[in-house]
Amino acid sequence: MARVYNWQLGREMDYPYEGSRPRKQWAGVFDINKCIACQTCTIACKTTWTSGPGQEHMFWNNVETKPYGFFPLGYDVRILDALGPQAWQGETYSGQTIFEAAPSGERLLGWRPEDEDYAHPNIGEDEIKGRIDRGHAIAIPHEHWMYYLARTCNHCTYPGCLAACPRQSIYKREEDGIVLVDQQRCRGYQECVRGCPYKKVFFNPHTGVSEKCIGCYPRFETGEVSACFAACIGKIRLQGWISPPDQAREDNPIDYLVHVRKLAVPFMPQLGLEPNLYYVPPIHVPDAFLVQMFGPNAPQAVRTYREAREDPVLRGLFCLFGSSDRVLSRFRVDGDVAIGYGDDGDEVIRVPVTEPIIERPATDRLYQIRRVNTP
């Protein structure tokens, strides 16, 4: 095993291959607090990429309700359970990653879901943590909680899928960090299905080879955001590029949220893959759960988020979420206007931070009618 630096763990770790970061890295930030689980993203992906035979069970994008929703069944709790209790010392992970915990004869600690585990993509939907007993409904903060977790492949810096494939059929693109299964080389061994703890590689029983989220690279190559990002009704998603922390740029929206303000945190960073989707964590979830799911910075991220409204830059930046079909690689907040720029530096979008209020008189003088509010 080689030694590579994983900034999400604050330390070096074992990985089967030498570390080499791509020139640029596909990334996204999801504001969990705004997701309404409408599944528009899921369907946008499904109709774009996985409507063929053998893909019936595939959801490269899915949205599950935590704490009881999983797709496939129990994917996160099963790997956390297999790994056992682990610890952080401040922002440094002192536990073991799935690579470091590899059993003898294996490249990593993995498991393969059963066929049935894919049969209930919406299990646990809208279920809250516990039963509402007397008084619970009116007590603030609420005793019980739930949140929606929208997921795609994380196009990890140290992908488990890639590490597990004995044929090196999985590769990470130098130009954008997107991780792909070579459909010509794959022999259907499913080591990637076993190796990805997020279970975002799927086996196609019709063709006999494995398939995964392709980050909508044909769109991304032309500067357009991935289909699930473009379709998001809740405007919870912002897509762009992430830099390693020592090269973070204040005017890069993803860098700003992840590195500068530490407001967006990775999902299960302790597994060691350096996943590249970042979440503004849910605000009403107990710290212990947050830390297990999003690492030690999650509680602080929640506090920053609660104050974001008073912060002119953050307030502006959140207005750029879901504002454009173009990838925003730079942003600026100018007074009451947030401006996003594309890869070539051109202005792509300009949005007001405070929506203008327009008062309309009850009577339309031109048409001589009274206006009626229809609720």
Add this chain to the structure above:
Amino acid sequence: MTIDLVRTACALALAASALGATACDSRPDHVIARRASGELPRTDPLSSAWDGLPEHEAPLVAQNVIEPHLTEASVTKIRVRALHDGRWIAFRLEWEDATDDHNVTTTVFSDAAAVQLPRTREARPTIMMGNDGTPVDILFFRAAWQTADNMGELYPNMPPIHHPPEAAAEGPARQEMERHYQAGVGAQNPTVVRPDGASVLAFSAEGYGTLSPPEGGYAATGRGVHRDGRWYVVLAREIGEAASSPVAPGRSVVAFAVWNGSNGEVGSRKNRSEWIELEIQGGGS
């Protein structure tokens, strides 16, 4: 001659025994390919042409050199007979496996078998699928490849789903759509786009993880039958240029591998033999 008669009698006794479990001391210690007197049973593992041939029994061990490993062998021996007709050679493999796994899901893999040969008769590549500059040829059988309707068998209660390619009329338009909607087909993956739905494919390799269609190619065919808890599989290939072919009359080496799908065996998780001497006889049997 006397010894051959004993071997023949012994093989006949084995073939007659349903379980084939009778010990036979006079099995040959290497694989012998006789010249077929009639037609070569290239796709019939139960043909009577296999009866009475010398049968080698090779021990198998768990592959635990290359990660990921198989920790314990699930198939510990394989029986091999071989025949050729001067143009093709066929290996008939037989091993015990209680379940016929011929579909692949994430839960279960396909039963499978492989015959490995050096590219040339004199070459001695490493047993781990050869090495750089010293390739091996591999005949690969997967039970799933001879299953006509995997999806229908796996998911009999699946409601009818209209897949986009079905919108196109049968013929070139439909094929074009299928290339778009099935990435493995679009990429011409050799295990997906199989000639005539073949259940045995020809590969070569120069080290583990390099299984690819052979340069120049050689024709291969075969078929497997699962009966009474045992697999009987024939894997056949063209002999090719006699001067260099590892399967032209003379002496070479051969190795075998078997996968038990329901034991999660796939890829490097396999039961494998060592190199075994291969004697290809020139005369008739």
